[in-house]
Amino acid sequence: MRSNFQKTAAVAAVLVAAGAGLATGYAIWGWPTNWYAGHDISALPPGPETDLIRYGGQLVSDTARHIGKSATDPAKRYAGNDLSCSHCHINSGLKPFGLPLVSTFASYPMMIDEHIMSVAQRINRCMTRSMNGSMLPENGREMEAFVAYLRFISRKTPQGVRVAGMGLPPLSAPARAPDRVEGAKVYASHCMKCHKDDGQGEPAMAPAFGYEIPPLWGDNSFNSGAGMSHIGGAAAFIHANMPVGSDYREPILTVQEAWDVAAFVTSMPRPALRAVPANKP
Ligand code: HEC
Ligand code: HEC
Numbered sequence: 001m002r003s004n005f006q007k008t009a010a011v012a013a014v015l016v017a018a019g020a021g022l023a024t025g026y027a028i029w030g031w032p033t034n035w036y037a038g039h040d041i042s043a044l045p046p047g048p049e050t051d052l053i054r055y056g057g058q059l060v061s062d063t064a065r066h067i068g069k070s071a072t073d074p075a076k077r078y079a080g081n082d083l084s085c086s087h088c089h090i091n092s093g094l095k096p097f098g099l100p101l102v103s104t105f106a107s108y109p110m111m112i113d114e115h116i117m118s119v120a121q122r123i124n125r126c127m128t129r130s131m132n133g134s135m136l137p138e139n140g141r142e143m144e145a146f147v148a149y150l151r152f153i154s155r156k157t158p159q160g161v162r163v164a165g166m167g168l169p170p171l172s173a174p175a176r177a178p179d180r181v182e183g184a185k186v187y188a189s190h191c192m193k194c195h196k197d198d199g200q201g202e203p204a205m206a207p208a209f210g211y212e213i214p215p216l217w218g219d220n221s222f223n224s225g226a227g228m229s230h231i232g233g234a235a236a237f238i239h240a241n242m243p244v245g246s247d248y249r250e251p252i253l254t255v256q257e258a259w260d261v262a263a264f265v266t267s268m269p270r271p272a273l274r275a276v277p278a279n280k281p
Contacts, residue, residue: 035102035163036094039153049148052141056149059142060085060092060101064210067142069133071209076142080132080271081221087214088130088228090241093153096165097240097248103163105147105154119147129225132271168236169248174259178231183264186257190243191216199268217268225273235262 041057044050059066064082071077086092093101108119117125123146124135136143157163187195194213195201200220201213215221227233239258240248253261 033156035157036096036100036165038156039094039102041152052145052148053152055141056145056147056152057092059145060089060149062209063131065208067133067136068210078127078131078133078136078142080134080223081219082210083131083214083220083222084210085126085131087211088237093150095241095247097167097169099168099237100166101150102153103157103161103166105150106157106159107162107166119150123147126226129273130222130228132221132223132226168233169240171232171236171239171258172255174256176256178235178259178263180260180263180267183260183262186253186261187264190253190257191261194243199265216265217270219271221270223271223273229266229270231259231262231266234266235259238262238265 041050041054044053061084063079063084063086065071067076067078068082069077069080070082071079088099089101090098093099093104104122105119108122109116110122111117112122112125120136120138120143123143124138127133127135136146195216196213198218199216200218201211201215204210204212222228228237235258238261239251239253239255240246243252246252251258
């Protein structure tokens with residue numbers, strides 16, 4: 001159990017983060033620090049800590065090989081699909097507004113759904129939802145490696161502050177209600193060439209694991225509890241990041257197209273969130 005003091009400290013950190021965000025908005029983007037660059041693991045001195053950070057980086061970008069549902073070591077098949085964290089946390093968490101992870105370590109613990117969540121619990125929330133799998137043991141090497149990688153890429157950011165570009169950019173409301181039939185047309189013209197007509201993307205060729213292009217629905221996709229399965233999250237992600245090559249400053253889709261295609265993708269079948277015990281991610 002956490003002490004009240006720890007709870008208060010965590011809540012204070014969240015308030016500082018929210019306050020900094022409100023006070024500066026996206027203006028802090030203009031600061032000379034580029035929070036998203038300079039995270040080269042190969043420049044670190046050799047040693048056990050560097051090995052752990054490197055393994056964490058591999059877990060983020062090559063998730064299926066290590067902990068996917070068809071991972072080499074059957075004891076480590078924690079995920080229920082073969083997605084990579086980096087399919088959503090683009091460029092291994094280093095793309096502004098591509099669900100980056102650069103100030104994640106510095107901004108946890110955080111209050112989510114009325115629970116104070118540690119960074120490990122937040123990782124397990126993606127394990128049980130986006131990865132449709134089971135929780136990683138908190139003291140296992142994989143969890144330690146994920147946390148070491150997040151600590152490494154967060155090391156430049158002030159404790160308790162979420163830097164500009166974290167999460168997804170706010171997306172304006174659509175002019176008319178999102179329409180999945182219109183969305184299917186957007187899908188056909190902007191998405192299908194990569195994610196395919198059945199939405200199953202393209203598997204990577206052996207010896208690679210996982211996907212060249214990730215699936216968007218079906219048994220091998222994220223489940224109904226994932227942030228990406230909600231229309232608002234999907235629309236904001238898609239507008240700022242899809243098709244590949246777009247970014248929040250130069251979106252390819254209009255706001256309406258992003259909402260429509262998100263309505264289409266989120267209306268397709270996917271695994272249901274399995275019951276999670278109360279107070280667990
Ligand atoms: C299908 C997309 C998807 C995949 C795959 C995915 N995530 Fe996430 N993740 C999200 C979304 C969306 C959020 C944003 C929060 C929300 O809406 O719940 C998030 C948030 C997070 C956060 C909190 C970030 C912060 O600063 O608050 C962490 C940590 C995280 N994910 C880790 C992981 C790890 C580790 C993996 C791989 C094991 C992973 N995620 C796989 C979509 C994904
Ligand atoms: C040029 C190929 C390409 C096109 C076109 C494209 N995508 Fe993607 N998509 C990818 C790749 C590759 C990823 C993995 C992230 C990355 O590497 O950028 C991805 C990731 C995603 C994800 C998050 C991961 C997941 O499993 O769900 C969503 C959602 C998504 N794309 C939706 C779309 C939508 C909607 C469109 C059309 C508006 C689209 N994409 C167009 C290649 C493409």
